[in-house]
Amino acid sequence: MKAKTVLPAVAMTAVSMVLTLAVVVMWLGTAVPWPVALVVGLGIDGGWLATLAYERRLAAQGDHNQAVTAVGWSFGLIATGVLVAHALTAEHSAGAWLAVAWLPIAAKALWLVHAMWERTALTPVALDAIRGIQQEARDEAAVARARLRAEAATEETRLTAVTEAGARVARVQAKTAQTLAGAWSTLETARAGEETGRALTSVTARVTPGVTPHWELPVWGPSEPLAARSLESAPALTDEALDVIVDEIRTSETPALSYREMAARFRAAGHSASEVRLRAAWKRVA
Structure with missing residues (x-):
């Protein structure tokens, strides 16, 4: 993971230094001897490289110096200014030179991103621990969801069974009440009939000759218990x-x-x- 951030920064820094040196030599070579232009270009690149190395050393020690950072950004801005000035004064391919003028600033930005990654990077052990914690949390959440779904299904089944049982009880009670009402209605009709006593007497006359019992069928109504x-x-x-x-x-x-x-x-x-x-x-x- 470290190579994914440091390699782009190194590559863009190298390209920026080469472009800066070439532009300084070509731009100042017409006004001063080319060795002088070469020294100027190497001075800009050398200062930039020195401040970058010092910043990396401080970052490795967990330290930071704002003055060194300001000097590094100054060299980057100088290199960018040189490229922009050359692009604006170039007679040919001005657009192409202007398109690459942002590379020094981009290189500094990539080193900034790499520094931020180093400050937030974790060891493989810590990453494994974090992944384990996250997996454990996901497992617990999945188990809790499964438990809730199972409890909801069980409760739904129980309520359905209770409702069906209550409905069956209600149907049986209604049927029993209807049958009982019909029986008592039949009994009341028989009790109120004029021929009931005569019919019962004719049946029992052969069993108890000479005795005329007084027949009374039971009456539907409340009863009073006798005192004990x-x-x-x-x-x-x-x-x-x-x-x-x-x-x-x-x-x-x-x-x-x-x-x-x-x-x-x-x-x-x-x-x-x-x-x-x-x-x-x-x-x-x-």
């Missing part, structure tokens, strides 16, 4: 006492109460008996 009673507060009843209580509750109204109504009033009165004994007493008294 401890078994210790209700004394155990004998079969005879249980039969008497059941018969009194059953015949307390006309027509006689059904088993369900009798059982509800039996337990509401605070009596205690198992379902088996209570049904047996109902059968005995009925």
Whole structure:
């Protein structure tokens, strides 16, 4: 990389010195002896080369001297002035000489660029470390982007699954509610029908001859739970006492109460008996 900046500067400096020496010899050779013109040309090139060498030495030491830099630019401007003056006074090819008059200034500018490159140049170890850091940062950024995309895809899948499950639950609930409403509507129609009790009585007449039960189908509506009673507060009843209580509750109204109504009033009165004994007493008294 160093050769890419120093070689152009060296080449342009050499060309500028040759042009300056040739122009001085040709321009002043007609007015003074050519050895004098040669000395003048070598003096300009020598001064320029000496200041350039001193600047390079200071740059190698990490130092800088503004006076030396000013002298170097002065020699460059002198060489450029000589070329421009020769181009303006030349009878032939004035444009060509004027086109190359900028070479001394360009050479100084290239040495300036080379000096700036040297001040900012890094060792191969440092460059490898920088490349490693940059590659690590790119890898971390790529991993972070992949993680975010994966999390977004997972969340989208989860939301889709939850939405579909909720929709299925809603459909099942709606279907269940519709079926239940239809069942209770059918039950209400049967309960309110005039022929319901007669039909049920005709079915059960063969099973319980001589008994005309009072049929009531369940009614859709809220229910009130019975107050809980401890078994210790209700004394155990004998079969005879249980039969008497059941018969009194059953015949307390006309027509006689059904088993369900009798059982509800039996337990509401605070009596205690198992379902088996209570049904047996109902059968005995009925």
